[in-house]
Every structure is written in structure tokens, then in C-alpha cells.
Amino acid sequence: MNLEEVYKDCKAYLEGHFLLSSGKHSQFYLQSAKVLENPALAEKLCKELAKIISSHLVEFDSICSPALGGILAGYELARSCNKRFIFTERVNGDMTLRRGFEVKQGEKFIICEDIITTGGSALESAKIIENLGGIVVGFAALANRGFCAVKNLNTQAKTNAKLPDNIPLFTLGNFDFEIYDSEQCPLCKQGSKAIKPGSRGN
Template identity: 40%
Template structure:
């Protein structure tokens, strides 16, 4: 699937928002990808994750025993990508602020794991997820995401396969460009919701 088609899927879902947004990383951006609007449509999600699975097969030389994703945003694309790759899907959750493997997921030493994320901005949650996977003794063979909005600059701690790579600017609050500073900021993400 070409990058333009991936973005078209987000646009059709009403998930490509423009304005002034505070991302879960704390950075500010003129664009927000509201992936929940994409994931609410099973056929659209399946199309995207099938394409991601195909790209992973093309770009990752290792076998994959399982997929592990960070909760909450990575659970759906992780599951769907796992379905298309024919492997189990698991996820990590935050416990005392740190990602851990819970729920009796059978992640074992030596397993070859693909970490699947929804959207990568700074790569922080991907790095934290990968650290949790490594604590089990499993080996991360690569990471994958639907959209890498860093333009390829994010370091996730493993090879990153993205269905689309776009360069969406993100700024610290202290360095906002005037056109963004003049617009009230909203925080549409899920982090911090009660």
C-alpha cells in the first residue's frame, strides 16, 4: 500500500485533523492523527494491517513468533497485524508508570518478537515497550507501525518498518511558531484520560 493511500484511509475516516494539538509526548503539532476513528472500522483496519504485515514480511529477515504492542493504542493494530502474520498477539500495560507483560501472556526467553505500534512520534512508548519485552528474555527482531510521523528520525530501539513515513512538525511548548501559538491548543489523545 502506497503512503498516499494510507493517509487517504485516515482522511476518509475523518482521522487527519488540523489545528493546534498537544500530543501524548507533550509536544505541540499542527496535525493530529486520531487513529481511534480509523480503528473503529474493522475493514479499514484490516486493510491497513494486512499491508503492514506484507511490508514486514518483505523487510524483516527473521521469523516472528509473536507480536507485542503497547496498550492501549497499539492493541488493535498489533492484533490485526498478528492475524495477518498468523502469530499470537500480546500487549504490555503500564504498572506504576512502567510497561510490563501481564495477564499470563506466554512471552518467553528466545521468542522472536515484532513490536507493533499505531503511530510513532518520538519513539518513547515503542522504546519502553521494547524494554519490557527484553526483560522477559524474548528478542525483538523489529518494530512496525502504521505511520511514522517523525519522518524517519524517531529512534525506537530496533529496525522500524512503517506503512507510511511522513514528516509532521512537532514543537516544545516554548518553541511554538507564531501561526501555531495563535490557535488554542487541544489535547485529543488518550493519555491522561480518567
């Protein structure tokens, strides 16, 4: 599966000047919502991701995603694996588990995102699960932005990757985009202003 072609065909491979959720800037952005708006394609992608996880013999009970971006990918992956699905969300900036969701002692989870950049949001969700007595046995995403090590692609982590080394990450593909701190962003230096994805129709 050529994941780059999938994103381009869905007009989800954007070029411009973007402010990422991490606070960093990039010339490129992957708008996974445009990919996942097609239920048949979302099912196909997540079935493929489920096969990858299964081939690595990872045993788990449930899937948890950080809202908002990870919800569709996580739900479809859970459906493909016939597992329970829950999600965490931010309240006043802090990641929390709400809506009556519960975590059983010793329950094994995969944390699923649409896109993994440094892994910060996924790690916040993982800490919530672990604090409630769950066990995180893996991370998953449709794509990795080139910073975290991907088990099934044999890629190495970069220095700003936040995911733990001892828990595998599985993805369908890897996009190695440059990202910048705002102070060093060459696009900013050219006078361009970063926009947050989701604004201005992006």
C-alpha cells in the first residue's frame, strides 16, 4: 500500500505553512480527516493496520485514542480487531478520561492515533491508562511523521521522539517531513504566517 498516494488521492497531503499541535511549524501537513471521511477506505486502512499488529503477536484487550484526531482511526482499528474502544480528551489543557469510560486493572491497551509526530498526545493518553491500572502494550497510527521508531518499518527514533523505546509503534507508512521551532522556521523568516490545520478550510 502506497500511503502517500492514498493521502494525495484524498487531497489530504497539504503544502503550505502549518502550526502543528506540538507547537512546531511545517511546510507539509497530513489531513487524515480527509482520508477517514470515506468509511470504506478507513476500514481498508485499519484492517491493514490490524494485520500488522497481529503479525507481531501483540495481545491486547482494548484501544484508546486521544481526541480529536485519533478517534476515527482508533474506532475503526478497534472494529477491525473486535476490541473495545475508548478515548481521552483535553479538559482545560489536561488529558483526561471522561464519559463514564473505565479501565480495568491489568487491561491491555493499544494507543491509536491518526498521525504520530513526536508522540506527545499518545504518551499523555498512555499515562492516563497506566495511572488507572491499565497496561499499554503498543502504539499504532496510520502514519508516522518520521520522528518515532516504527517496529514494522524498522525505522529509528530521532532525538525529539517522546514514545518509550520498550513499547512498539506500528504504522502503515512513514512521512519524513522537516518540522521547525517557530524561532528557526525558514517560512516565518520569509514573512509567511503559520496557520493551524482546521482553520481556513485546511
